[in-house]
Amino acid sequence: MSTKPIDYRSDTVTRPTPAMREAMAAAPVGDDVFGEDPSINQLEEKTAQLFGMEAAVFCPSGTMTNQIAIKCHTQPGDEVICEENSHIYQYEGGGIAFNAGASVKLLAGDRGRIKTRQVAEAIQPDDVHRPISRLVSLENTSNRGGGCCYAFEEIVSIKQLCQEKGLALHLDGARVWNAIVAKQENYLDYGSTFDSISVCLSKSLGCPVGSLLLGNRAFIKKARRIRKVFGGGMRQAGSLAAAGLYALDHHIARLEQDHLHARMLGECLQKKSFVKLLLPVETNILIFELQEGQSAPALAATLKERGVLAYAISPVRIRLVTHLDISESDIYQTIDIFNSL
Numbered sequence: 551m552s553t554k555p556i557d558y559r560s561d562t563v564t565r566p567t568p569a570m571r572e573a574m575a576a577a578p579v580g581d582d583v584f585g586e587d588p589s590i591n592q593l594e595e596k597t598a599q600l601f602g603m604e605a606a607v608f609c610p611s612g613t614m615t616n617q618i619a620i621k622c623h624t625q626p627g628d629e630v631i632c633e634e635n636s637h638i639y640q641y642e643g644g645g646i647a648f649n650a651g652a653s654v655k656l657l658a659g660d661r662g663r664i665k666t667r668q669v670a671e672a673i674q675p676d677d678v679h680r681p682i683s684r685l686v687s688l689e690n691t692s693n694r695g696g697g698c699c700y701a702f703e704e705i706v707s708i709k710q711l712c713q714e715k716g717l718a719l720h721l722d723g724a725r726v727w728n729a730i731v732a733k734q735e736n737y738l739d740y741g742s743t744f745d746s747i748s749v750c751l752s753k754s755l756g757c758p759v760g761s762l763l764l765g766n767r768a769f770i771k772k773a774r775r776i777r778k779v780f781g782g783g784m785r786q787a788g789s790l791a792a793a794g795l796y797a798l799d800h801h802i803a804r805l806e807q808d809h810l811h812a813r814m815l816g817e818c819l820q821k822k823s824f825v826k827l828l829l830p831v832e833t834n835i836l837i838f839e840l841q842e843g844q845s846a847p848a849l850a851a852t853l854k855e856r857g858v859l860a861y862a863i864s865p866v867r868i869r870l871v872t873h874l875d876i877s878e879s880d881i882y883q884t885i886d887i888f889n890s891l
């Protein structure tokens with residue numbers, strides 16, 4: 551067993567690199583609640599511009615950017631349409647109800663992705679008995695879907711439906727970077743299709759903290775008010791923004807490496823007798839299901855003894871996530887360990 555475990559539990563486990571720490575230490579800062587932190591202002595402008603959106607607001611977490619977006623788009627009692635495995639539903643503590651007082655319509659998708667036809671069927675008729683369908687939220691890449699990506703045409707078709715029916719369209723783009731790199735997509739297409747976009751810096755991009763919510767000027771003005779209500783107004787947080795600025799320049803193109811590493815692990819696992827099912831590996835997340843009678847927590851414990859940390863996301867499913875702190879030699883070492891099981 552190596553002294554330092556190879557940690558595939560999440561891409562949130564990365565530590566800032568020495569160069570990122572230097573950028574953080576050198577960052578000019580100010581009071582961001584007064585709009586006076588130059589580094590945060592620069593990060594907000596740069597990210598908004600990248601996606602061709604009017605404005606952005608920097609927040610401590612992706613949960614907060616999603617929840618602010620939901621609160622801004624809805625009134626209490628309105629309905630949010632999303633896939634049943636969505637982060638906004640599964641992992642945000644019931645925040646849709648808690649923060650926005652909104653109800654949720656869950657759709658069963660294909661690895662986290664929903665179809666236009668399903669959304670069309672889910673939109674409530676204009677009837678006093680029903681909640682008002684107000685918002686559709688998509689997740690790309692899909693976390694519980696094993697990092698899979700939407701076909702952009704599907705997103706465009708959902709947007710057309712939303713426009714016809716007067717619904718807003720939000721993107722939980724915690725890992726949209728991975729989708730854009732993997733599918734060679736255009737940032738501007740995202741910006742022109744979604745009414746709001748949440749992106750994370752602390753996942754695949756390797757920053758210690760931070761997410762941004764993007765939208766038009768009026769929306770982001772409202773979002774700043776909600777951020778303050780949620781307790782997310784930060785002061786001299788420019789060092790965190792500097793990490794983001796550094797990551798936008800240096801940590802996006804390299805995602806291709808993480809994707810390659812995930813594919814290498816997938817090719818090995820596919821041949822293992824203990825693996826019943828491997829979800830297609832499209833980006834940096836790999837999910838596999840064990841044969842009947844095998845336990846994911848037990849396998850995770852065995853791997854841990856060998857110095858590999860994995861996450862049992864269900865009694866039978868294991869998730870591995872590749873990231874900035876996983877090297878090629880880590881991958882070969884992990885493959886050797888799988889081969890010895």
Ligand SMILES: *Cc1c(COP(=O)(O)O)cnc(C)c1O
Pocket residue numbers: 610611612613614616637638689691692693722724725750752753761
């Ligand atoms: C991680 C994640 C978030 C945000 O999580 P935080 O830990 O609050 O930053 C949002 N959506 C998806 C799909 C995620 O994977």
